Amino acid sequence: MTMAAVMESRPGKQAWSETGRIARVDIIDDLRKAEPVWRQLEQSGEFCTPYQRFDLMAAWQRHVGECEGMTPFIVIARDRDGAPLLLLPLGVTRASGVRVASFPGGKHATFNMALWDREFAARATGADLETLITAIRANAQADVLALTRQPQRWLGLQNPFALLPHQASANDCPLLIMTPGAPPQSRVSNSFRRRLKGKERKLQTLPGYRSHLAAEDGDITRLLDWFFTVKPQRMAAQQLPNVFADPGVEDFVRDACMSKLAGGGRAIDIHALECDDEVIAIFAGVADGHRFSMMFNTYTLSGNAKYSPGLILMRDIIDHYAARGFTSLDLGIGSDDYKRLFCKDDEPIFDSFVPLTLRGRAAAAGLSALTRAKRLVKHTPALMQMAQRLRGALPR
Known part of the structure; x- marks a missing residue:
């Protein structure tokens, strides 16, 4: 041409x-x-x-x-x-x-x-x-x-x-396909749900225990303050480079999480599991009405970590978007074991x-x-x- x-x-x-x-x-x-x-x-x-x-x-x-x-x-x-x-x-x-x-x-x-x-x-x-x-x-x-x-x-x-x-x-990018109107066990098996419920009972005794999508600026700031304190410690323990410490990255994440979209929501959404005393886990990602795609996550350094809060929050997120008619969800690049618990396919x-x-x-x-x-x-x-x-x- x-x-x-x-x-x-x-x-x-x-x-x-x-x-x-x-x-x-x-x-x-x-x-x-x-x-x-x-x-x-x-x-x-x-x-x-x-x-x-x-x-x-x-x-x-x-x-x-x-x-x-x-x-x-x-x-x-x-x-x-x-x-x-x-x-x-x-x-x-x-x-x-x-x-x-x-x-x-x-x-x-x-x-x-x-x-x-x-x-x-x-x-x-x-x-x-x-x-x-x-x-x-x-x-x-x-x-x-x-x-x-x-x-x-x-x-x-x-x-x-x-x-x-x-x-x-x-x-590769692990992927979960969700069929609108399908029963919950088509996304997360009944046996896995029972295991998570058993773990969650321990967390449900904590005052103010809740799972939610952060909507207010104050909540978003508070959750990000916690994330940027805990995530470096998690990555250091795993001997992984802290990509969030690169110049400008923290400011980028904070800016995007605060950016309000014309149709509602934020450029990056933050889902959190927390109680009155602490943030227990967060998952953040982008959503467009069809797909939720995770960008970053971490979980508490306290003893509550032993109850698999990240997996519990991931179950909640899957159910949240399935109820809104989303047809797929991915957990980002990489084949970490926890991703394969939910995502059986690859994008x-x-x-x-x-x-x-x-x-x-x-x-x-x-x-x-x-x-x-x-x-x-x-x-x-x-x-x-x-x-x-x-x-x-x-x-x-």
Whole structure:
């Protein structure tokens, strides 16, 4: 697909196509200038994940992206009438002299996707994507696209980026499918529920014991204060790096949890199990009316931890969203044992590394090989055990 012309204009560069549904591609380096189109695609409920909401991504760029030197690289494709067909939210950083365009959010976003006009997404072809990539390549602001952790399908449609060359992501994402109107035991078995009920009886004797979704600013602040005190201790005990200690991350989380969405709710929802004396457990994630996707969690350091409060809260969350007609729930990247207690399936996710320049070809090959190596380690028990031993032996 050849481009008829490339020209400079505000707010970004534009490229025009002679054929195909994509007639123009705008490249914008300012989130505020992209906001009207971004919110239009997001709020129309077209085809996107809640991780790419403007409020969430704007908070991340403000507090983390800027600290990491990421420059917004927002790609908007339009039809001949100027109507947006997709918005691809990216940011450019430099690594070893290579300009890498990737999704914002880092490890804190389980899934990455463009925001699509649903009708266009359902009919998008390889030629459409070739037009898009050609326009991005002509912009010359990045050497390689690192499009990681993309779901193969979302809300019943194939992700059009699955038409690009791709490979399985390094990690899997455990998934629970929920059928509206199905009995509770279809989500959590009766035997597991009985076990959790037995443990919960111990907690129910605590004054003010309750399970709830935090709605008030004061509750959200109080729960986050507790989380940022307890989580580092939990991660240190497990000899894991504390990703919440990275520059700007705590401010990002607090900002997003406080951000109110136009349709109600918050950019990040916090579910909590607590009593009058302490917070016992929290799970926080994003929800869009179809899927709840967990972002972070932790549980008490007190003796109440022995009653499995995290599992009890997870049961409550599953029932909460099932009652509201949600059709799926995931517990984030990784195959921790507790996730498999609830999630028996996996969400297929993939990575695409698309070279844009000659230098980008080598970078794309290297990133692809690194991802394959990580996946091999994570799916080979002996290699995974060796990696864990090495990590535990490293000075901290």
